[in-house]
Amino acid sequence: MKLQHLVIIFFTLLYSSIFSQTPDNYKPEREKIFDLVHTKLKVDFNFSDKTMNGEAWVTLKPHYYDANKVVLDANTMIISEVKLNEKNLNFTYNDFDLEIVLPKTYTKNQEFTLYIKYLSQPEKVKDRGSKAITDAKGLYFINTDGFDKNKTAQIWTQGETQANSAWFPTIDAPNQKMTQEIEITVPNKYVTLSNGALINQIKKGKNRTDYWKLEKKHAPYLAFIGVGEFEIIKDNYKNIPVDYYVEKEYAPYAKEIFGLTPEMIGFFETKLGVDFPWNKYSQIVVRDYVSGAMENTTAVVHGEQAYQKPGQLIDNNIQENTIAHEIFHHWFGNLVTSESWSNLALNESFANYSEYLWREYKYGKVNAEMHLFDQVEAYKNAQDAKNKSLVRFTYDDREDLFDLVSYNKGGAILHMLRKVVGDKAFFEGLKQYLTKYQYQSAEVHQLRLVFEELTGKDLNWFFNQWFYGAGHPDIQVSYDYNTLRKTVTVNLFQLQAGYFQFPISIDVFEGSKKTRHTVFVDAKDASFTFPYNSQPNLIQINSDNNLICDLNENKILSDYIFQLKHADNFVHRREALLEVVKKQEEKDAFNAVVEALNDESYKIRILALENIDLINKFSKRDAINKIINMANNDKKTLVQASAIGTLGKLIDVELIPIFEKALETKSYSVLGRALVSMYYVDKEKALKKSKTLPDEVRKILATPLTRIFIEEKDDSELPFIAKSVVSGMFLSNDEPTKILFKSAFKQISESNNTEAIQNVVDDMVVKGKQYKGFNFDKVAINLMRNMVNDQKKADKPNREKNIAIIKAAMAKLL
Incomplete structure (x- = not known):
């Protein structure tokens, strides 16, 4: 497929920049010398020593070339035996690589099973972690020495990126796929969790052995075991068990925390047109977790931030996005896995975008817009993010790829791709990609080819600049009006080096009438002319906020007031509000802020409450009465809390009844604001309430x-x-x-x-x-x-x- 000549020149320069790295810095897909077929493990634990006794049966076959030795990843273990067919094998081991000499040369697809007896020593593992995953011990013993009297003992694993080889010998690479069996022996008081189905449990004295089996293939980094004193709260989606493993204190609230899981699975299954591919879905909350959550196949782990009480959940379930994220990974990451960490976008960008999809479906367009804004802003504010491409073949450490480019920007890029190909083609393309590469690994080019075959479009321009290029457009906007012809020309000039190609939506407002134009920018300097009947009140660039970009415009207060009232997207109303609040000494601006208290977006309402100037001369009683009404009745408790905080700034004893009512709320955000607001008007009441709250509430x-x-x-x-x-x-x-x-x-x-x-x-x-x-x-x-x-x-x-x-x-x- 041919590209326009200028585009070819541009991307030739871009590619030469990307791939002119030294060979030592280029990170390829790991070479497949052997295919990992199946792993069987028997494990038990030395709680005080923080070590694990293991036996492994690793089934392998040469990928293509004949071979008579195999190298497995085994991090900081003590290897005591290696056998094949009950015969000892010669091996060498350097604390990282277990090199085994085979008794004969094996040919392609000729399977054999190695037996390895070993001791895992996670406390001795030395491997750098990342900002997302704080270290890489693989196996974690939490309070098994009883040091923390407020914490029960737990054992859990964290495999991504390549840390599972610290607790079982394997080929620790994302382009490998295996089935597995794990027998876990623990004291009877403990519950266990692993991938797949619990086949049986056998008690022997004070101990019990749980046998878990996963019959469908997944990558080694997705293997998981968890041990602890958990309550198991049962749920289901169709005939698929959905379980929540939580500590006893949180068992009554488990379904409030995780209860949307079945609906999420059903929504994603319908949206993708691909059935949920696994036989169960369990979620476990562990202590001292080294990341936010992890998508281990059918055995997802969450950090203890997932634990919330009803008074928090009524405000906002902070784990909801993460729950959706990890479920979506069971298609993108677990069913089809990125073949290399360089292609991490195939896992994390999709999981990130699932959060938008879920919020769009469950809570509507505005809620999804708010989420997308937060994601893109975090990317823009991240240090050095603009210099990183989404797919990175050169990096210092694979852990560095787990950043706001791979997650946030990647999710936003998929949102742009959805706009480029259209909704129907976007989801049909995802279905074809998942079906074609199920239980395999893939790279980003294969995703592109699926979309190209489906739509007939050449999408190199999109993938090259957004997946393989860095940064985003920085656009200077200007307007030329021709009052005789009644036209306006919108000029878009890209300030950054080079230029991007992109579709962009432009809304032209004539009073309350809005006309949307979608244009395609294919040059550094582009202009588009639109007719009008009456002088436009506002021209809104990137009106649907699909494009990741920075806009530089010269607008005056009247423009922002109009934009605050009429702009379609949350992002533009938010932008306008932040400008309007700076000018509240002008009556029109103050009135616009008051009107923003009615905005559909609860975040706009909160922003207006946080910034409204109730001291200026335009502050009328009706504005305060509106805020009192919001404090009592807004459908969002976070807005109620913000309204109480705003009223608290007035230090008005007449507001004591409002604060007293709020002190009896179920919402912890409202209660917290009410305590502080009450403190400044009636210290005695605030202090009495503060000191008589239950300990668990005081902690929150x-x-x-x-x-x-x-x-x-x-x-x-x-x-x-x-x-x-x-x-x-x-x-x-x-x-x-x-x-x-x-x-x-x-x-x-x-x-x-x-x-x-x-x-x-x-x-x-x-x-x-x-x-x-x-x-x-x-x-x-x-x-x-x-x-x-x-x-x-x-x-x-x-x-x-x-x-x-x-x-x-x-x-x-x-």
Whole structure:
């Protein structure tokens, strides 16, 4: 298929840039010398030593060429036996590669099964993790030494990218596919989970062996085992078991957290036209997890952030997007797997886009627009993201590919592809891709070829610039009006080096009448002329927000006020609101902000509440009454909470009844805002409520309660605050929250309160061990050294005792 001459020149230069890397830096698909066919494991655990006894039967066959030796990945194990047909084999092992000499030369498709007896030593594994996955031990023993009295013992695995070879010998590459059997022996009090079906359970004394079997092929990194004291909450989709493994405390809420799972499976199955390909779907929530979640085939693992109480779930199930994401992986990543980590987009970009698809279906267009905006903004704000292509054949470490380009930008690129080929062709193309490559691995070019064959279109231009190129258009927009001909010419000039080709939608507003034009930009400088009957009130570029781009326009206040009222997409109304709130000293602007309180998007309503100026001369009682009504009745509790926070800024005793009502809410976001707002008008009521809340609620409301107790200088609450300080300082995404907890930490560090000192250093030790991959142990040690200095400066009775506590904690991390 031929491309236009200029496009050929452009992409020839682009390709020469991409592929002019040194051979040492190019990361190819792993060569298939052998095919991994089947893995059978028998495992049991040494809980105190944090090691695992393993036996493996690994079935292999030469991929094409004859071979008489095989190399398996086996990270930091003790290998005691290697056999074939009960005969010992010679092998060499260097802590990473297990090289086995076979007794004869095997030819293509001639299978054989190796027996390997070994000891897995995950605590000795040395392999760098990533920002997405904090380390790569493969097998994790959580509190099996009983160090943390508030946590039960758990064992779980994390295979992606290539860490499963730390707990079983394999060919640890995404282009391999295997079936598997795993026998897991544990004490009777523990529940186990693995891939596929639980075939049987055999008790022997105090122990039990669970036998799990997966009969359909998947990649080695998707193998999983989990062990712990879990309740199993049963659900189903059609005849497919859907189970939720949670700790006892959260069993009553499991279906509130995960209950949309069957509907999600059904929606994706219908949308893709491909049946859910596996025999069960289980989800387990584990402690101290090293990532957000992982799509292990039929045995998805979630971190403990998934645990939420009804008072949180009524506001927003923060795990819902992740639940959809991991389900979609069971088609994109598990059924068809990227052949190399360079092609990670075939896994993660699709899973990311599933979140949009789910929200579009379940909650409507505006909700999906809000989600897409958040995803694209995160990509744009990520350091160096604009310089990275989606498909990367050159990288320093495969873990670095798990970034906001592979996820967020990749999902948005698929949204653009959907627009380019049309809805019908997009989903038909996905169906054909999944069907053609099921239980195999694939690369991005194969996806392109499926779409080209289906649509008859040459899509090289799209895939080359969006999958294999970096960045996005940065567009300068200008307008030329011809009042005699009644036309407007829209000029689009791309400011970045080179240029992109793309379709883009342009809305021309004449009063409330909107005309949408879709044009195709194929040059650095492009112009398009449109007729009008009356002078346009607004011209909205990228009106459907399908294109990933930056727009540079010169608009005045009246343009933004009109845009806030009439723009079709959430993104453009949000942009307009942020400009309009800057000019609230003008009556039209203030009125526009008040009108935005009625916006269909709850995030626009919140943004308007957070920025409305209720002090200026245009603030009328009806605006405040509207906010009071929102505080009482908005259908979204997050908006109610924001309305209460806005009213709280007025410090008006007449609002006490509003805050009192909010103190009885089921919503934790509303309750938290009400406590702070009440504090500034009636401290006694706020403090009484704060101190009488159940402990589990106080823990969830740590941020607003900390704000109150720190301002109140209530030293008696320092032990409570201390339990949340470390998380607030380092794990929060909200800068004001980080500042608040840094202030709280300083107050604790300088205090005489031994219980608070003990609580904060205990938490630092736990998190120092948990986030060692992020070097938080070193951060914690430095913080504790500062605490020692603060205590030395303080002339207080418990100084020496506090210093001894801090130094004892430091010793646990050194």
